[in-house]
Amino acid sequence: MDRVCVTGAGGFIASWVIKLLLSKGYIVHGTVRDPCNEEKNGHLKKLENAKEKLHLFKTDLLNYEGLCAAFAGCDGVIHIASPVPGIVPSDDPQTEMLDPAILGTRNVLDACLEFKVKKVVVMSSATAVMFNPNWPSGLEMDESCWSDPEFCKANEKWYSLSKTLAEREAWEYAKKVGLNIVTICPSATLGPMLQQNINGSSFLLVSYVKDLEGRSSDETKKTEDVERAVVDVRDLADAILLLYEKQESEGRYICSSYSLMTRDFVAKVQSMFPHYDYPKNFTEPNKTESALFNSKKLLNLGWNYRPLEETISDSITNYEEAGVLDTKGIELEIKF
């Protein structure tokens, strides 16, 4: 099981997974859409052991032959690539979000079957778990919970819909052909970035620290107060490796460490880094967007996670060092 392919290698979460795999001596194949794009993928080449043990393959999720080339000879595949929402809303969710997620997952699993891959870890999301209008508010959600596709469609939650349908597709396909898969459903993932460009979930924390929408100075602009479930990207990478390595891992796994209301989360960050401009006005608590998760299944498998303060501290320090929080950073974020 020592040769593994990770899809979407240059992304925020995949980069940490690859760093961990390389540090454990795995030979890693990584799929990227543009191996020559140093801004997106240059950081991978600087990882410890990358020179000897990391091989990048150019492919898109909709390119079956490209995926086959990357999976050939691999014992396992960790399928992470999927479109994630940016700050510019998508105007064609079917082409930009749903097709790459659902058909892409199908292509990945088809190629895994063709190359007799022994184990596949599929990255799903807490958004494939949490959007069910019939779920009683305040009750913890576990792996038996699924987001309701009709609710996602009606509310134009295209990302959540893409993750829900892609995970469902993965389970239907794996059961039909007998492929060994596990899926993982992480909540909002924070932590230091290895890559250069800011990703969606890191942007969430940056937007609080920088008060990007001027919510601290304009009383009419309110920050939505929802129960925010989070996990550290380094703990998530540990969880993914645990699922890959443990023979007894099976089914779905929620991966979430802490849940707190946005206003409490902002207050915590502010208590640690008081010199930034934080939002002051919050909406009434929004119950539809709030969810409490239960990660007992993953904890029982041996997973553990770090204190929230460490995640906040390491993230903000990383953004400061990367220049994301200075004026130059603002331009970067708007481009994203």
Ligand SMILES: NC(=O)c1ccc[n+]([C@@H]2O[C@H](COP(=O)([O-])OP(=O)(O)OC[C@H]3O[C@@H](n4cnc5c(N)ncnc54)[C@H](OP(=O)(O)O)[C@@H]3O)[C@@H](O)[C@H]2O)c1
């Ligand atoms: N961050 C979170 O809070 C969070 C929480 C739960 C689940 N997830 C899941 O974790 C995964 C990674 O997310 P992330 O936060 O690390 O975001 P990210 O940094 O934006 O990574 C997304 C990756 O997917 C790749 N990708 C997107 N569309 C693709 C396509 N059509 N073909 C090939 N590659 C494609 C991107 O490649 P390019 O660089 O070429 O664009 C990028 O490498 C996603 O599946 C996401 O749904 C994330």
